[in-house]
Amino acid sequence: MEPDEGPDAEPLLFSARCAVCGASGPAGPEGGTASRWMLTHLRSHPGHLSFREVITRSYRAVPGE
Incomplete structure (x- = not known):
C-alpha cells in the first residue's frame, strides 16, 4: 500500500x-x-475546546509488493 499520487488520485x-x-x-x-x-464552532459553543483534525488521503494497492 502507498499513498495514491497518480494524476487521477x-x-x-x-x-x-x-x-x-x-x-x-x-x-x-x-x-x-x-x-x-x-x-466558527467555538464561537457558537464556547465550552467546546477540544477538536480533532481529520485528513483523508487516498491509498492504492501495489501488486507484487
Missing part, C-alpha cells in the same frame, strides 16, 4: 470534528477549511 482533504459534541465541519483541500470551521 482524489485530492487530500482536511476537515475537523468537535471532540465534545461530535459535530463535523466540511472537508476541503486546504487546512484552512478545518481551522475556519473550528473557530
Whole structure:
C-alpha cells in the first residue's frame, strides 16, 4: 500500500470534528477549511475546546509488493 499520487488520485482533504459534541465541519483541500470551521464552532459553543483534525488521503494497492 502507498499513498495514491497518480494524476487521477482524489485530492487530500482536511476537515475537523468537535471532540465534545461530535459535530463535523466540511472537508476541503486546504487546512484552512478545518481551522475556519473550528473557530466558527467555538464561537457558537464556547465550552467546546477540544477538536480533532481529520485528513483523508487516498491509498492504492501495489501488486507484487
